[in-house]
Amino acid sequence: MSDTTVSNRETALSLAAAGFSVFPCHSGGEKAKSPMPFIKWREASTTSERQILQWWQKWPDAAIGLDLAKSGLIVIDADRHDESADGVEAFGQLMSDHGFDPDSAPLVATPSQGNHHYFRQRPGEALGNSEGAIRGKGINVRGHGGYVIAPGTVMADGRVYELWGDITDPPVIPDWLHGLITTPLEPVRERVSLSPTPSHEQADLDEIAELLGYINPDSGYQDWLAALMAVHAATGGSSTGLAVADDWSARGSKYKGTKELAAKWRSFKGQGVNLATLAALARENGADLSAIAIKHRGHEHDYDPVEAAEAARRLIEHHDGTLADAETGEVVQIEQNVQPERVTNIDYPPGLVGDVARWIVATARKPQPALAIGAALTIVGTAAGRQFMGPTEAGTALYVLALAPTGQGKDLPLKQARRILNASSLPHHLGADEFMSFSAVVNVLKRRPLCLCPMDEFGDFMRRIYDKRASSHARAISKIFRTMWGGNFDEVSTAEWAEKESISIWAPHLSIFGASTHEQFYTALESGAVSDGTLNRFLLIEGAKRPKPVKPKADQFIVPRQIIDDMRIIYFRSGEMAASNRIFPDTDIAGTPGAAFRMKWCADGSEEFFATFSRDIENKMFAEPENVDFIVRTAEMAVRIATIVAAGRHNDSIRLDDIQFGANLAMQSADLMIAGAADYMAETDHQANAQRVVRIIRERGGRMVYRDIARAMKHMKARDIKDMMAGLCEMEILRREEIQKPSGGHPVVWFSAT
Numbered sequence: 001m002s003d004t005t006v007s008n009r010e011t012a013l014s015l016a017a018a019g020f021s022v023f024p025c026h027s028g029g030e031k032a033k034s035p036m037p038f039i040k041w042r043e044a045s046t047t048s049e050r051q052i053l054q055w056w057q058k059w060p061d062a063a064i065g066l067d068l069a070k071s072g073l074i075v076i077d078a079d080r081h082d083e084s085a086d087g088v089e090a091f092g093q094l095m096s097d098h099g100f101d102p103d104s105a106p107l108v109a110t111p112s113q114g115n116h117h118y119f120r121q122r123p124g125e126a127l128g129n130s131e132g133a134i135r136g137k138g139i140n141v142r143g144h145g146g147y148v149i150a151p152g153t154v155m156a157d158g159r160v161y162e163l164w165g166d167i168t169d170p171p172v173i174p175d176w177l178h179g180l181i182t183t184p185l186e187p188v189r190e191r192v193s194l195s196p197t198p199s200h201e202q203a204d205l206d207e208i209a210e211l212l213g214y215i216n217p218d219s220g221y222q223d224w225l226a227a228l229m230a231v232h233a234a235t236g237g238s239s240t241g242l243a244v245a246d247d248w249s250a251r252g253s254k255y256k257g258t259k260e261l262a263a264k265w266r267s268f269k270g271q272g273v274n275l276a277t278l279a280a281l282a283r284e285n286g287a288d289l290s291a292i293a294i295k296h297r298g299h300e301h302d303y304d305p306v307e308a309a310e311a312a313r314r315l316i317e318h319h320d321g322t323l324a325d326a327e328t329g330e331v332v333q334i335e336q337n338v339q340p341e342r343v344t345n346i347d348y349p350p351g352l353v354g355d356v357a358r359w360i361v362a363t364a365r366k367p368q369p370a371l372a373i374g375a376a377l378t379i380v381g382t383a384a385g386r387q388f389m390g391p392t393e394a395g396t397a398l399y400v401l402a403l404a405p406t407g408q409g410k411d412l413p414l415k416q417a418r419r420i421l422n423a424s425s426l427p428h429h430l431g432a433d434e435f436m437s438f439s440a441v442v443n444v445l446k447r448r449p450l451c452l453c454p455m456d457e458f459g460d461f462m463r464r465i466y467d468k469r470a471s472s473h474a475r476a477i478s479k480i481f482r483t484m485w486g487g488n489f490d491e492v493s494t495a496e497w498a499e500k501e502s503i504s505i506w507a508p509h510l511s512i513f514g515a516s517t518h519e520q521f522y523t524a525l526e527s528g529a530v531s532d533g534t535l536n537r538f539l540l541i542e543g544a545k546r547p548k549p550v551k552p553k554a555d556q557f558i559v560p561r562q563i564i565d566d567m568r569i570i571y572f573r574s575g576e577m578a579a580s581n582r583i584f585p586d587t588d589i590a591g592t593p594g595a596a597f598r599m600k601w602c603a604d605g606s607e608e609f610f611a612t613f614s615r616d617i618e619n620k621m622f623a624e625p626e627n628v629d630f631i632v633r634t635a636e637m638a639v640r641i642a643t644i645v646a647a648g649r650h651n652d653s654i655r656l657d658d659i660q661f662g663a664n665l666a667m668q669s670a671d672l673m674i675a676g677a678a679d680y681m682a683e684t685d686h687q688a689n690a691q692r693v694v695r696i697i698r699e700r701g702g703r704m705v706y707r708d709i710a711r712a713m714k715h716m717k718a719r720d721i722k723d724m725m726a727g728l729c730e731m732e733i734l735r736r737e738e739i740q741k742p743s744g745g746h747p748v749v750w751f752s753a754t
Helices: 008-017 049-058 087-097 175-182 205-213 221-235 239-249 257-270 275-284 305-310 352-362 369-384 411-423 438-447 458-466 472-485 518-522 561-571 576-583 606-623 625-631 634-648 656-680 685-699 706-712 718-730
Strands: 022-025 063-067 073-078 107-109 115-120 139-142 147-149 162-164 313-317 323-325 399-403 450-455 491-493 504-506 509-516 538-542 703-705 734-740 748-753
Touching (some): 008 022, 008 049, 022 049, 049 606, 073 087, 352 369, 352 561, 369 399, 369 509, 369 538, 369 561, 399 518, 411 450, 411 509, 438 450, 438 509, 458 472, 458 509, 472 509, 509 518, 518 656, 561 634, 606 634, 606 656, 625 656, 634 656, 656 685, 685 703, 685 706, 685 718, 706 718
Parallel strands (some): 399 509, 450 509
Antiparallel strands (some): 073 115, 073 139, 107 115, 107 162, 313 323, 703 748, 734 748
16 A cells, blocks of 8 residues: 655656656646646656656646556556446456456555556557447546556545555556457447438438548448448438539549439439338448448558547536536536646846846836846847856857747847847947848858847748748758857858858857747748757747736836946956957957856856756657757756856856756756647648647637637638547547537537647
8 A cells, every 4th residue: 555645746756766657747626637737748758857856846736647658557447436337346347257366466546436457568569548448337448648647646635546566566468358458349339220311301411421521432332332322311312412422422533423423323223222222231231321430542540530429428508507418417517628828937047137137027018027038148148258158168149039929028028138238338249130141140240259139020030041942041041040059169160152252250159039929930940940950059938928917117218227237247257358359250269368257167066966957858868759859958058048147147157056047947948849849830731730720729718619610720621620620539639529508409519628
């Protein structure tokens, strides 16, 4: 039995140490047992001690989700809802029938009086999730692609997932249980009657057209013929029914045109085949539209969208607005999975970076503290640029991208960046707000090897660079951005063109503070922007979607004297002579005595923390190879941020809180990249449309009726929308619900984000 006095954090660490991948979930409330906001658990689940400590520091009471796929487990979930659905008793009987000792497999007693029976997957096999695969109400299978709340978890109300047995040594799933899961059950539902109807008005032609759409018109002749007979039988042989079938058949390449269908129908009639006979033939051929398997050019798919539609939760809405399950009559609550607001969550750092950020916020009508911190880092980093060298020889150049919706306060930090540099008598270190070509970037760096470029509408700028029709000069901009970011205090040579000679720039410190909306930025990038390293050179900072409007506390046009003085103290830290050389691209800053100031680690554990953080990043890259391109520069980004913060404190060394601040911000940026790429970046139009549907549903409260979804996606054909929705339900990204109104009529179809 588990020790209920152990905290969820300690339990999570113990499970991870044993090789089980975990992640944080809600421990109570309406979202109990669902992943915490912004946790894409399939990708995020981990055994990393650092990540687990970070999660449970943020959510101390979080429940523990156990990723079964990464842990190689399969769990039989026996629920006990009532006497009619007692999965505990039903599975107990199955174990008894097969002579299986219940004590031979670890068991977790759940707070809802159910049981989780743990088994190990067979080598080389990954059984997935299923509901109803094992005969007996209340018995579900959780395997590859699923998760359970881990043993030892203490929920918010004090109830515990109590473990009996050793979870580290579960038995391999026995043959009898494996057979029950993998052997399909015989259908228990009644087939839909295809008896002839006196009028096609009695048939729902739209529904028939939808069902036909799930059958490939290029399928084998028997299936094609069976589908045709089913339509005619269901519509009474009407011309309208023929038109529906004709429209479907014309989408294929084998049987095209009304002539083919009409001829086939005439041949039936000519043989004296009446509708009743056709209906019987349809049933004999399995032509019940709700049972025809989807076939695509010779291979069957396991998933049938028609079956998914029939498996949708059916609810009845009472006159008082409550919803009840259509089968059990039980009152249900609709859980809404609203799109979590991803906001960079970090406090103001000490010193000038924090002072600049606070002033920007004080001058704002729509304060965005996170974006203000991002702007402050580039402002102070420019004052310290080509001068302060971090312990790892990193410079202070940063590419910061502020993401927020249109009109929500991201433009003010752009303006204030320019205003502070001008007020500090450093306008010669302000760069362009737009680059039209590779040559333009080189020209700016020749004149200003140390510069900050505040760039609005950055997503549109990146779209132009990555456009497949862009000129080679425009597309080369991303290459020079990558090259200059890594230059630090080295000599960097530019490419040579037919009319442009290569030049050398020493210690280039090009910083960018760009602003964009999420969709504008991510959809502008090719997948190549991830693999080529362009995206991971950016520090992404997300602001609030709707910051609360306030009356500004400070005049945005007057930069405080203290900020100006501190900027100049930092700028002239190495002396006026060294400062005067910073405008020349051919000055070897690192090789010039007194021109560069190398920071060291403070003796407070900062160096040890950075070493541990770097190892954790390496382990994360090994454990999550699909995310390597997003996190590979996280440690380097962290030390750059820490160097800027330390310079802003007029300190000679990097303290522990400096590198902790940098690591936190850099890690949040990497997580934002992973989530943003998943939400917005797509390799196909179909994937992009699916991502957009999910975003729309979550942004509008987590649930939408089909009609509103179709309106929002009006650029798509109705058939394509239905296919896409079926696929999203198959992947359990969406859940389909049918709600019957009190007034009767057709049920309203809702889709909810899971």
